[in-house]
Amino acid sequence: MKLGTAVILLILLSSCSFYFTDGDYFFISREDAVLPVWVKGNTESGVFIIFNHGGPGETASYVTNFKAMQALEEDYALVYWDQRCSGISQGNPSTDSFTLEDFIADLDLLVDTIEYQYSPNSIFLYGVSWGGTLGTAYLTDSIRQQKISGFIEEGGGHNMVLLMELSSGIIQDHAEAMVAEGNETDFWQDAVDFFAAHPDSTEWTAEDYYEYASYLRNADPYTYETDEYPDEYAGPGGSDIFLSPISFALFFNPGKLVPNFNILSLNLNPDMGFITLPVLLLWGEYDINSPAGLADNAESFLGTPPADLRKVIIPNAGHNTFIDQPDTFISEVETFIEANK
Numbered sequence: 001m002k003l004g005t006a007v008i009l010l011i012l013l014s015s016c017s018f019y020f021t022d023g024d025y026f027f028i029s030r031e032d033a034v035l036p037v038w039v040k041g042n043t044e045s046g047v048f049i050i051f052n053h054g055g056p057g058e059t060a061s062y063v064t065n066f067k068a069m070q071a072l073e074e075d076y077a078l079v080y081w082d083q084r085c086s087g088i089s090q091g092n093p094s095t096d097s098f099t100l101e102d103f104i105a106d107l108d109l110l111v112d113t114i115e116y117q118y119s120p121n122s123i124f125l126y127g128v129s130w131g132g133t134l135g136t137a138y139l140t141d142s143i144r145q146q147k148i149s150g151f152i153e154e155g156g157g158h159n160m161v162l163l164m165e166l167s168s169g170i171i172q173d174h175a176e177a178m179v180a181e182g183n184e185t186d187f188w189q190d191a192v193d194f195f196a197a198h199p200d201s202t203e204w205t206a207e208d209y210y211e212y213a214s215y216l217r218n219a220d221p222y223t224y225e226t227d228e229y230p231d232e233y234a235g236p237g238g239s240d241i242f243l244s245p246i247s248f249a250l251f252f253n254p255g256k257l258v259p260n261f262n263i264l265s266l267n268l269n270p271d272m273g274f275i276t277l278p279v280l281l282l283w284g285e286y287d288i289n290s291p292a293g294l295a296d297n298a299e300s301f302l303g304t305p306p307a308d309l310r311k312v313i314i315p316n317a318g319h320n321t322f323i324d325q326p327d328t329f330i331s332e333v334e335t336f337i338e339a340n341k
């Protein structure tokens with residue numbers, strides 16, 4: 001037996017098998033996109049939470065590995081799905097379908113499918129990062145909004161112009177501090193020069209965005225590491241790649257989507273007043289990707305009555321609060337759902 005084959009078999013045999021046995025798998029399709037859906041958890045609860053992944057271009061399937069999601073699955077049904085040309089989605093959608101309207105239509109098809117398939121008592125939308133942007137856009141329509149019992153936005157980008165302004169400002173300050181300390185001076189001086197030469201992100205090219213993203217990654221925007229939760233799973237590993245539903249597609253889809261789907265000028269503030277259903281805003285105190293000022297912005301523009309709107313800035317957390325502070329996340333989400341289901 002060849003060494004490569006032996007290694008693959010060892011991974012398959014030593015990895016957990018819940019991918020094959022837990023939950024319901026199916027696909028929804030529109031506009032040449034074939035989108036995988038995984039319904040997992042307590043379907044008998046009658047409460048379904050649709051998880052909108054970030055990106056655009058990321059994946060939802062591996063998120064079930066995290067402590068926070070496993071806890072929610074004990075009490076509710078979680079609906080994980082991969083958006084068009086994202087994660088492990090299939091088909092051959094045209095780049096002409098990479099529009100906000102198409103992403104919204106896909107989500108609406110999923111909501112209707114869950115309603116038809118399970119007849120739930122309530123459906124909640126939960127969006128992380130870009131997923132929060134998509135959820136916000138979906139809910140600005142009153143007819144669609146009637147299908148949903150509540151919305152959880154975590155580190156969302158409903159106003160990308162403000163997000164890029166705040167994020168760039170934090171990275172600029174970080175870059176200047178690193179240069180002053182003599183730490184990786186060449187790299188961070190390039191960052192200082194870049195932001196000075198490109199002050200308006202709405203005019204950025206794809207190449208400009210990729211350069212910004214390189215500085216963002218080096219500023220470590222996604223997690224705020226503490227000693228509280230040392231065992232939290234950080235993403236899809238080698239064994240996941242060889243187990244359904246994870247596949248190598250998740251590494252290739254974003255390369256087609258991102259250059260053809262520019263969201264940097266997107267600003268949903270003018271329409272957010274139409275959103276009146278209960279909303280929970282969750283942001284990490286140290287989120288560089290989508291700074292906490294976006295939570296203040298959402299609070300100002302949403303039409304949700306104050307009694308139904310809760311904003312929580314979670315200490316010692318970055319862009320993914322459900323990873324950095326899972327216990328606080330679980331408590332806030334479950335309290336919100338129980339109050340509005």
